[in-house]
Amino acid sequence: MQTISENEIPRLLQLAELNLDYVSLKEEFNGLAELAARITGTPISHINLIDALHQWTIGDFGFPSTITPREETVCQFTILNNAHLEVKDLKSDLRFKEKDFVTQSPYLKYYYGIPIHLRGHNIGSLCVIDTKENEISSDKIKLLEIIAKEVTERIKLKNNMQQMTEKNLKLWKHYKMLAHDIRGPIGGISGLAEIILEQEDDLDMAEYFSNLKLMKESSDSVLHLVNDLMSEFTAEGAFNNDITIKEFAEQLLSLFQSQAHSKQITFNLNINPNLHKIKIPKNKFLQIIGNLVSNSIKFSPMKSEIQIHFELLQSENKTIVIRIKDFGIGMTQDQMSEVLSDKLHSTLGTAGEVGNGFGIHFVKLLVDELKGKFSIHSEVGKGCEFIIQLPMINS
Template sequence: MKENFPIPQNESERLFHLSSLDVDYTSLNDSLKDLNRLAAKVAGTEISLVNLIDAYTQWTVGSHGLDLQQMSREESVCQYTIMGDQGFEVPDLSTDERFNKNFYVDDPLALRYYFGLPLQDNGVNIGALCVMDTSLKTLSPEKVELLKIIGDEIVNRIKFYHRLENMQHRLNDANQNSKKVAHDIRGPLAGIIGLSEMISQQGNSANVAEVMEFIKMIHSGSKSLLDLADEILSQSDLEKPIGENELNLIALKNKLLQLYQPQATHKKILLSVVINEQQKNVIFSKHKVLQVIGNLVSNAIKFTPEKGKVSVVLDLISTTDQTLLDISVTDTGIGIAPYRIEQILSGSAESTIGTGDEKGYGFGLPLVKHLCESLGGKLTIESTAGAGTTFHAQLIQQPI
């Protein structure tokens, strides 16, 4: 009998909100490093992680004490943390039947203690801040309150970078309204500094003296954000090398392999990414691109058996009035029946189990369809039962 993994009642809303933040799961670790160290120091644990959970995967976007990038959602402890509004504690992972068979409980990690807090934005839990240790621990109420403040600051950082990316996107489109941009940027910075002061006050009342040495790190992080904001405001020439909020086909290929090769390798699946070499250096916006392709690749890996193949083909197609990012994801998986394709495209598909018993959450492909349509594109699906599936998406892009 397969385990029933937890799914929040607002899962569809949760995933849509996470996708709206358009997080690049490879880009946040440096900006969250000070907060991860602070969380571990407050809790007195060896490890602190910031995890975001999408339809298929738990992505570690910030870490201290453990080099971890991702794991399947069904293996994670944080999937239970996002079910509620309070902290979720596991005193001993090795004695809890939900987790004691997972890799992080065995050597060499041999993790035992877990405490997680949901990271909430606009009423939905996008992920969790968790602290872990190889020894058994207990956290005082004062330390839990400090961790909550740190968790709020983490959400502020993520939202701040999202706003910066949106501002850069607007600047690339129009290069206008710089005074409004400056105002929008400095507001969140004031919030960051205010939260730093709150942490300082909480640290004193809780007698956590070690916390104070990390406050300077938060102020330093705020200064680096301000420098980034000033850099954006000073850009007048949009003819520039590829930036953090941009991609070309080469960069997109490398990022997809970095993100999804571990999933494919774990399941013994050959993942390939092919690009149109003639268009490889054309720069375009990163806006929502990774969210669309990532869900398609994760879904393909999930429904492809061991020793199968998942192939991604990327191209830029230029017409007289627009440029299309053309995406094809083809797998050698179990295929999709016609009625299931209709359900997926209508948003009424139910969860199914993958070829490796992976849990299906039922929201990934409807999310892709929504994202494609919100960007003025479309999603089509071609499949033969038992012979694989091809997902074809086109997104309107403006070369930069």
């Protein structure tokens, strides 16, 4: 059953470019989710963003949620086109009739979803859900459309504010550096000028021009520093060093504990002590490492282990190495080549989990964007090890 649009890779890159911290957005969007539920008279409403492997709920009312495997959602179908999706009876729909949210509590029955459209792509959805039959009038649908547009505007505003904050922080740091760096050249200019003034009557022309030459070199040095600062701000900052590796690892385990628990999988986390306080761009790292951890859970057997290691490259101390190792079904060389390509390739997980085939290729695109390296080591029947090398940005 087709759950991937033809423009999926550009859509995922558009979502990644927003650089949003999905986990922290609920305070911003819970009110809109509640408003949607109140308008339609439904007990549940969610605002979701959908990446390669997960649905991230950034606003909820009536049924709390944060992260759900994409294949276990209704909204994966809502984002396939620009039309609204209404499912009057989830239990009678072949796509959803056997899903846990239909056959078990909360026994969902009715769904109405509207795509969240941003810059040419459907990045998520606004949905209202009921546990009994429902019918939404055209007037209420128009109000839902207004809420969906408001979600889009708030996401754009959030992204713009984040970019401005990053630029201001970068500007402040550069001002401090500039103040330090120009102190020497300016002091040199002042000293040479003082010598010329003190020896005005006795200074011969050769010495006079020699001092002027030194003053010119010092002033050029100051000008060069200022020009460097100005050129630095012609491009947007690529990183948002907003969380330490230790904090990131704790959040990562918390997010995926539920998914791992369903298969009785344990995490084995190891962080090089020298990396505990190193800051990383949380949002990009979560998309990269989160997708790989989720993939490892999907292809691991019951009661197995997933190892996550944060290391320093031994030959130098400026590269972070992240290893995610599972002991699942593994891949052949041909399979590794396929998952790294942009071809759609999906395999059922060890518990029948359905995927979409884009996750690992998307990870590679994000690692390339961060000027890193990505590789896979695997043997059939013995599991996979994903290795990411990324430049250390801030120590």
